[in-house]
Amino acid sequence: MSEPATTQLRRVDLHTHSCCSDGALAPSELVSLAATRGVSTLALTDHDTLEGLPEAQLACEQHGIRFVPGVELSCRWQEVETHVLGLGIDATHGALRSLCSQQRQRRQARIEAIGARLSALGLPGQVLVDGALGAAAPTRAHLAEGLKRHGFAASAQEAFDRYLARGRPGFVAAAWPSLATIIEHVLGAGGMAVLAHPHRYGLSGTRLSELTHEFKRLEGAGIEVSVAGMSPAKTSEAARLARRFDLAGSMGSDFHQPGIPWRPLGRLVKLPEAVIPITARLA
Ligand code: AMP
Ligand code: MN
């Protein structure tokens, strides 16, 4: 007998990170954990890198999990930093691979610029930079971990709040490519573009509609509607945008590490009625 829709939806997780970007687990460990949570369809969507995909794919085959190769690409829309998920991409696609290596160079330059700022504040900037550059996709989260490890912050969150968040003394904006360029690369690699966590851009309702409209015009396929930690009001807003702009609804935990209760791998609320799940459009 088939399971009720709610249960099935809870077992799809299309937004997760491994240690190839700022997650704590190796791709195969992430997949093992997903298996213990009963996840049946899993995407690995590391920030700006495809490095973890072969290992995750193999592990998914071993666990009988349907694997969706993915990536989370940083870009800009009208000077707002936005994140786009590429789902179902061909990870061997040349243009996408070269985009990811450019993203790595942008990340590296940014981390070094942040390191210089931290040094100017009397912190061991170079040590923190060296610690961050080991990952395929170095992120501010690696610097935050380093600041915590070296005793300059009680937690990674505090490191963001004190030094790394926008408006704080260590903040440096990155020179991300445009939303149009990023979507073009996802489509070129045979993937579907999904607007990630729409509630996290700090946009008014009007501006978020503008962004979503533009995203659709550029041939985006979906918008995250069921995101771990998203309030019911924001979920409804995302669902309205999905319907208004004829976008499919995506669902993901944005899992980075175990032990964060508000981002549990594979435990999502079901999509609101009348939103077409993006899984229906996955090949
Ligand atoms: P980056 O892509 O280098 O800007 O790194 C950002 C990563 O750090 C994000 O993907 C989050 O996982 C994490 N992050 C960003 N902002 C915060 C924040 N204010 N507090 C905690 N973690 C954050
Ligand atoms: Mn992250």
Ligand code: MN
């Ligand atoms: Mn993101």
Ligand code: MN
């Ligand atoms: Mn993410």
